[in-house]
Structure formats: C-alpha cells, structure tokens
Amino acid sequence: MKIGIIGGGALGLAAAYQLGKDGHQAAVFERAAVLGGQASTFDVGGGRLERGYHHLFKSDTHMVDLIHELGLGPKLAWIESKVGFFYGGKIHQFTTPLDLLRFTPLSPYNRVKLGLMTLRLQRTKYWPRELERVTAEEWIRTHAGKQIFDVIWNPMLRGKFGESASQVSMAWLWGKIYLRTTSRDKGLRSRERLGYPLGSFAEIFEALEREIRAMGGEVHYPSTVHRVTVRDGRATGLDVQYPGGGRESRDFDVVLSTTPSSIFPRLVPELPESYTRLLAPQYQAAVLIIMELDRPFSWAYWMNIADRSIPFVGLIEHTNFVDKERYGGKHLVYLSNYLSRASEMYSMPPDELWRRYVPALKKINPAFDESWVTNRHYHREDAAQPIIGVDYSQRIPPLQTPLKDLWLANTTQIYPEDRGTNYSVRLGRLVAKMITGQAPVCMWWE
Template sequence: MLDNSSIDHHYFSNNRNKITSHIAIIGGGFTGLTAAYQLTLQGYRVTVLEKEKEVGGLAGSFEVNGEKIEKFYHHWFTNDKYLMELVKELNVEDQVTYRTTRTGIYYANNFFNLSSPLDLLTFKPLHLFNRIRLGFFILWVRRLKNWKKLESINAHKWLLKICGKQVYQIVWEPLLRGKFGMFAESISAVWFWNKVKLRGGSRNKDGGEMLAYYRGGFAALAERLETEISLNGGEIKTNITVQGLVVKSDYVVAIQTSQGLINVDAVIATPALPIIADLLAPHVSSEYVDRLRQVQYLANVCLVLELNRSLSKTYWLNVNDPNFPFVGVIEHTNLESQETYGGRHIIYLSKYLLETENLYNINDEEALNYSIPYLTKMFPEFSRDWIIDYHLWKARYSQPIVLNHYSQLIPEATTPLKNFYICTMSQIYPEDRGTNYAIREGRKIGDFVGKQIQSVKLNN
C-alpha cells in the first residue's frame, strides 16, 4: 500500500530542517490523531483539521449526566495489540478496565446466552450435532491464517458449506442480512473470517468473552492524544471545514478551509474515500477519482437510550429476527457501570443501512416512536416511562462493503498528487475497521510520510 516511487525528491529540496516541514492531517479521528502523534514525535510541525467541535471521529462522544460516552458503541478486545501498546506508551494503562461480558442471541422470540462454550452446547435452536459443528468452526477460524484463499468466496456460500444449512439460517444469515442488507450475499468470506477470529480471541481463562473500556470513554483517550500532540508542538483545529486544495505542478501547496488558507508541505487525508474523491477531483484524472469511488459504504443510525433500569444482563445482544429493524441491542452499562452515568442505564440500538432509507432520514423523536413497539415486543415489561432521555446519531460512511477480491479495490496510500496521502478505514484489510487498526494505520502513515521527507533531506 505504501510505495516510494511517487515521491518527487525535488519538491522537498528546500526543507533542509525537518521541523520546517508542515504536514496537515485532514480528519481528527484515531487514524489522524495517531498519525499526528507519530509525526510530532519525530519533530515535524503538524496541524490536524477536524470539522466537528471535538476530535474522535466515529468514536466521538456526547454527555450523559456530565460524563462523556460514545455516540456509537465502542469497546476493545483484549487482543487489540496496537491500542494496548499506545495506552502503555501514553502511560495510562491504569485507565483501562476489564470485564467479562455476556453475549446473546434473540431468536424466535426467545433469548439465548452465547457467552461460553457451555452456552453453545445448550443452544437449543440447533441440533446437538450442529452445535458441535458450530463450535469446531469457531475454533478452526481462529487458527486459519491464509485468508487470501477466501478472497474469491462469498461468506454465505462459505458458511453454508462448512457450517451447514441449519447453522447458517439460524445463526449467520440473520447477522449478515442485518449488517449488510441487500449486499449480504456479496460479502467476502474474508470479512467474516476476521470478525469471528477477533471476537473469539478475546477470552478469559474460562472461555468467556473479556472486553476492555477506557475510563471516561474513548473521548478521554482521544483527548490524551490531543494533549501529547500539543505538547510535542502540533496543533489541532476543530470546527474547521476543508473546502479545497491549492495545487501547483501536482503538489499541494495550500489547503483552502473555512478559516482561510493553510500552507502545507504534505497532506494526509483520513476521511472516507468519497469525500477524498471530491477533494481530489479538480486536480487528478477522472479514472483515479472513479477508482476511489469503487468502494461502497453503508451508513449507520444509532439510537441511544438513557433508562432508569436495565433491559437485561446481556452486553451484546445479536438480533436474529428479520422483522426487528436493529441488528443489535448493546447495553453499554453491562460493560461500564451505570454508576459512571449517575445510575442511568445506556442502551444502543444499531442499524446499518443505505443513506436513502427512511430510517436514516427521520428525526430523533420519529426514530424513538418507530423503535418502541419493537422494544416492547422483545422486552414486554419495557415501558416508555423508563426513558430518561434519548439521542439519535447518524454516520454516512460507517461500514465499507467488503466484496470478493476487495484487496484489488483498495487504493494505495500515495496518490497522483505527489505530497498528498490517504489513510482511511476502507484501507484496513484483511481486518475490518476499528480503533485498534486505525491506530496501527495512523502510525504507519505517519512513519512513512516522515521518512520520505527525511530521506529527501539526506539526499539534498
């Protein structure tokens, strides 16, 4: 993905001292923040440009009873190596809490716990043979290394072949359709392999799922990064919109923003590829722009409820009911104590969908009214008077649609503009998007751009 061949050494010939090189990073999510952090550690002058009022990207937050919490549910796994390394480097390991959580499935109007191997063996909707078959499949996937063999296989065909019809129809098909809708049968087996492998690897000694959370939420970790960037001489500008590029001879010399021009020596762009395509379109070939647009995305809506009591003891409830509009019910306060939020129980109702669908375009109250009958059906004791407050959050570019041979769709980090680089969640592969990999890719692009500038300095 990273290629030195497009770097024109002449451009940097005047940058004798690397500190004089100014690098702008578009986007203040964890990819952009980590890239900025990595570059400031090397002594570069960096400015992060974030359109929202605070950094964090899809891990952005809001307040519940004075405490920040993510707009879209977040946790991390115990095997999230890059996140753990960063936390250790920032000397904030004491801010990470660990908890064994419960995972379940809502199927045929019943709740089933699927947190441990024993739960799987007692999962009555499957015949005993198929329960064992499913268990062996999960173990096998965790040990499967050569994912490239899966690139030409659709997940649904792969799962049908290995797990059989009953396991597929009861366990996997509802999740695929709930996540990807009309694209469900086109999703690559690589995407599914990674999801099962990652979640299956975050276990305690008894086989139960163990998850981690950061005190103060991911916003607190983003703020910690922001502080380090500032201490290292970097600058973060929020509430600023990137409106265009000033390009001369295939080099970006300035960024046009809502706060005026910003002169640059290099640019790293971290938003979704369609946004980057719009930005580059006046300056590069239409063929290149079309290539950036080949990756498609699903949007997400997340209705967050603040309740005066708990819905259940399950943290992550997969909804395997095609009539229910949300793919998951995530009770955050079964991961982080409700005492953190003044005794309020936090529920996320998540739905991936096309941005043209009605649910994506309705307002907060309409979304709540739409959801309550489904919640009441699932939890008959639920009452509207349980709701203290509610919030609706939307993300247009939430989930890249990972098709067969997706690796061939991923653009390189380098672009036709010789000092403009891209590093986005759509380039995380074979893994799927996530804070852990955003940090990995942010470090990687930061090191790459820094080394290119430094190598030019040494050659001139």
C-alpha cells in the same frame, strides 16, 4: 517537514502523534466540535459516552500499546462481557462456549459443527488468500450448512450489510471471528473480556491532543477543510474554514486526508478518474438511538438481534458493561442499525424511527414500558462500515495518491481485519512513517 492532516479521528490523531515523535510538525483540522470522529463522545449524566458503542478486544494491541504509551494504562479496564442472542422470541445466552452447546435453535449436530467451524477459523493464523475469493455466504453454506447460515450468519450479515450482504467476502468474516475469539480465555466456561478506557475513548483523544501540541503540532476543531490546494500536480496546502466564516489558506509540504473516501474527491477535484474510481461509495451508515432508562432493560451487554422482524440489529446495554454510577445512575442502551443511505430508515426522522422501535423493544422484553425512558439521543454516521466484497485487496485505493505529496488513509484501507480504532491507530502510525520515508510504501500484508 510540515504535514497538514484532514480529520481528527483515531487515524488522523495517531498519525500526527507519530509525526511529532519523529520530529515533524503536524497540523490536524477536524470539522466537528469534538475530536474522535466515529469514536467521539457526548455528555450523559456527568459522564461521557461514545456516540456509537465502543470497546476493545484483546487483539487490539496497537490501541492498547498507545494507551499505555500515553500514560493511560491504569484507566484501561478489562471487563467480562455478557452476550445475548435474540432469536425465536427469546434471548439466548451466548457468553461461553458451553452456551453454544445449549443453543436449541440449532440441532445438536449443528451446535458442535458451529463450534468446530469457529475453532477452525480461529486457528487459521493469518488470512489465507482463498478466503477473499469467496463470499461469506458461499463459504458458510458449503462448510457449515443451511441451518447455521439461516439461524446465525444470514441475520448478522444482513443486519450489517443490508442488501450488500451476499457480496461480503469470507475474508471479512474470518477477521471478525478470528479476532473476536482472541478476547476469550480457553475452556468451555470461559468468558470474553473486553477493554474500555474508563472515562471514555475521549480520554485517549485528549491525551493525543496534549502530546501533539507539546511536540509543536497543532490541533484545530471545529475547522473544516474545503479544498486541498494543488499546483502543477502537487498538493501544496489546505483551504480551511473556521466557525464564524473565517477562512485561511495554509501551506504544507505534505497533505494527509483521513476523511471517508466518499468525501475525499470533493476536496481534490484534480484527482484522476483512475484513482477516484476506487473511491466510489462503498459504506453502510450506522444509525443509533441511545435510551437513558431508569432501570435495566436486560442482563446482556451485547445482544445480537437475529430476528429480522425487529427493525434494529443490535441492542447494546452499555451499563451492563461499565458501571452506571459513571453516568449519574442512568441505564444506557444503544439500539443500533447499519443501513444503506437509500434505505427508508436512514432518512427517517428520529421520532418516527423511535415509534417503529418501541413495539420491537416490547417483543424483546415484554415488561418494557416507554415510561422507563427518561431521555433519548440519536446519532448517525454515514461512513460507518466499508462494504468488503470479494477480491477486495485488488480494489483498495493506494495510500499514496497519484498527486505528489497527497496521501489518503481511511477505514476502507483496513483489511482483512474489520475496521476499528485499533486499526486506525496502526494505519495512522504506519502512514506517518511512510510519508517521512521511514517505512516502505506498501500495504502491510504485501
């Protein structure tokens, strides 16, 4: 079978790899000049760095298995992470369960209560359906109370989902808490270990590319798909544009799109309204500034910013996780934001955004001076975070579209877990098996 795949991110490449392994010919078309989509990298100080911070959790078994399968096991490092929580003008350490017991913004009673709530969700082995019928806000207010909601969860939900925060379902938050805590050993002083492929996630995408080609598949980039060709209600191929303006029409037995749902209907105007209704825009965008510094900014790898007067929601100091010597001795810090496309900061020019961020950086670290910044970068990802509302399982677009031989697989169909490279790999390999009839066509929880 010949399969045309739109998108060379984790999902498209994992699908092409699986199809190759099962004896089929896959051709991947990626519009960017690099593979990896949201997990793609750029060059810094002789090393490669993800455009948006990336790491793996212990629960990311599909990605970990793939890394080993590709022979990259020796490159996968499990590194202790240091977590901070900026609240009330202070960075609180939040690395071990003991740190929670010392977290003074919560009353002693609520510290214990938050610990028990986390434990309860961690022990909820598979997501109970009732969690998707209630918003995270309602659930936390009922089960944990106002202070825990106001101090911990409300700033986090607002930071990630903005004005849509109050719609987010508890199933999403369960996924976050349940999966996150599996990266931690047991005990009050236990630290979290996070995975990172040394050399960056690009190592994985390059290995996939090599394997796909070796099995007779094709990987084209940059090459943009303009149109899925449809004849008599059936997808028959792709119209592709290469750099320099060259265009080509390719015939395929099956087409798999891994593009965000917001792009897909433009490529296939023939899709019926009953399906495109499920694809209506439902993402938060990620906006990232990456600072190259001549010295460390803080001690934390991951710093949640729970102070809404700060105009970003996360400060991720990559070189407190991976050795700076891999990047020519530069200290690398992401300033991360999730924004709706309608928000002012989404369309703000990078220099203006930076000017807004500088006073906030001084608030977090009063010693900070702009002269520490030797360079900075700006990246934006429109379809960064699907907004998962209540009863989401009822609104997920089916993988098999109403048009024959046309499939869609993307991050909006990852559920109840939060999106991540691990789940794109899982979905990519699974949809490959569905396309070739080796797996039943259904969602994995059905």
